[in-house]
Amino acid sequence: MALPKRLRFALAQLGPKPNGGASLSLLIDSDQLPGDAWSILDERTWRAGSIGKSTPWGDRARAAQAVVGWRSFVQGDNRWIWIEVLPYTSSEDARSALQALSYPGSFMKNLRAKSEVTSERILRDFEIPGSDASFAIELDADGLRAHSVCKIAAGIVDRTVFIATFTSWEPWPWPEVISVAAAQARRMAQA
Secondary structure (H helix, E strand, O other): OOOOOHHHHHHHHOOOOHHHHHHHHHHOHHHHOOOOOEEEEEEEEEEEEOOOOOOHHHHHHHHHOEEEEEEEEEOOOEEEEEEEEOOOOHHHHHHHHHHHHOOOOOOOOOOOOEEEEEEEEEOOOOOOOOOOEEEEEEEEEEOOHHHHEEOOOOOOOOOOOEEEEEEEOOOHHHHHHHHHHHHHHHHHHHH
């Protein structure tokens, strides 16, 4: 019997993760975000390949003891960014993972979100400077406070996938999304 996804996520965060610091070092910091007053809200690491459905690329990442790094930021009480890096054992595996992520419903739902997704648009011709391959998703959601738009930009640098998620009560302008995603790609290329 397979464990529920949320339980697998919780278990993947427990115990030692020897490569966790290396994954966190691939993530940009708050001073690289647009505007002022950004702060780190949370950061986590978990063992790669242990949450979703078993895939050949995820199995190889897990066998190599790869560790996912995730950091979230907040600006005031109405703008948030979550960025994660997912290292794989090869650039081919990273491309397979990115391809699998570029389909509707492939991301885990945020349980804290008090909204329901009403539409999802995938932009496959989306380019992030410094990324080997990329795509974007725009989600519309209706919630307790208002209608909101979530934008997700994902790409690859070498053998590592990055995903940047942007939420706010006001839609993020695409140039800002691209700017942050490009800064994340540069950070990974410099590591």
